[in-house]
Every structure is written in C-alpha cells, then in structure tokens.
Amino acid sequence: MQIYFSPEIITPEYQVLNVVDSDQKAVxxxxxxxxxxxxxxxxILEEEGVSADFKxxxxxxxxGLAKANEGVDILSCLYIGCKKITLNDEKEQKS
Structure with a gap:
C-alpha cells in the first residue's frame, strides 16, 4: 500500500498532515x-504493514524542514500501531 501526506492545517507555528492511502482513506x-x-x-500510523513507507x-x-530551519533540534515521537519507531539518522536531544 502506498501512503501520502495530505495537509490538514499548515501555519508558521505548526503543521498537521494526514497520512492517506491511494484511496484517500486516512490511515x-x-x-x-x-x-x-x-x-x-x-x-501515528494505524497500519503496521507500511512502516518502511512511513519512514x-x-x-x-x-x-527539508531541518534545512529550512537551520540549527533546529528535532524531537520526535512516532508510532506505527502500538510500536514506537525511530528514524535511522534522526538527531534527538533530551531536555
């Protein structure tokens, strides 16, 4: 199953993107x-079978967001199903 971003809300302070499948169903x-x-x-992604696609x-x-905001610290919490995932090259800092 292929998945895509579908913007819900985009402002200078935050963005909310839906993750949808090829049938435009929110997943x-x-x-x-x-x-x-x-x-x-x-x-969070509901379907565990597309974890690689989600990453x-x-x-x-x-x-791209890091390039646009140089020097930004990225703190993430990503889940597929009930399992937390990490991105291979993500840089997280603990406060």
Missing amino acids: GNVAFLFAEKKLYVYG DLVTPYLK
Missing part, C-alpha cells in the same frame, strides 16, 4: 510544532 497523521530552535514531531515519507520531509 494516520503527523504533527509538526515549531518552537524557537526546536521541532517537535508526533505521528520513507517522514524522513525526507524532516530533512
């Missing part, structure tokens, strides 16, 4: 909150 969502030099990312969708999007 999850991702929220990005910009706060000074921090980028908070929270996402492939989120990773370049995060890289």
Whole structure:
C-alpha cells in the first residue's frame, strides 16, 4: 500500500498532515510544532504493514524542514500501531 501526506492545517507555528492511502482513506497523521530552535514531531500510523513507507515519507520531509530551519533540534515521537519507531539518522536531544 502506498501512503501520502495530505495537509490538514499548515501555519508558521505548526503543521498537521494526514497520512492517506491511494484511496484517500486516512490511515494516520503527523504533527509538526515549531518552537524557537526546536521541532517537535508526533505521528501515528494505524497500519503496521507500511512502516518502511512511513519512514520513507517522514524522513525526507524532516530533512527539508531541518534545512529550512537551520540549527533546529528535532524531537520526535512516532508510532506505527502500538510500536514506537525511530528514524535511522534522526538527531534527538533530551531536555
């Protein structure tokens, strides 16, 4: 199953994106909150079978946001089903 982002709300302070399948059925969502030099990312996907696709969708999007906001610390919490995932090259800092 292929998945895509479908913007729900986009403002300078935050973004809420639905994750939809090829039939435009919502299968999850991702929220990005910009706060000074921090980028908070929270996402959940219902379908466990597309975890690689979810990572492939989120990773370049995060890289693009990091380029647009140079020096930003990315703090993320991503779930597929009930399992927390991490992105291979994500840089997280604990406060």
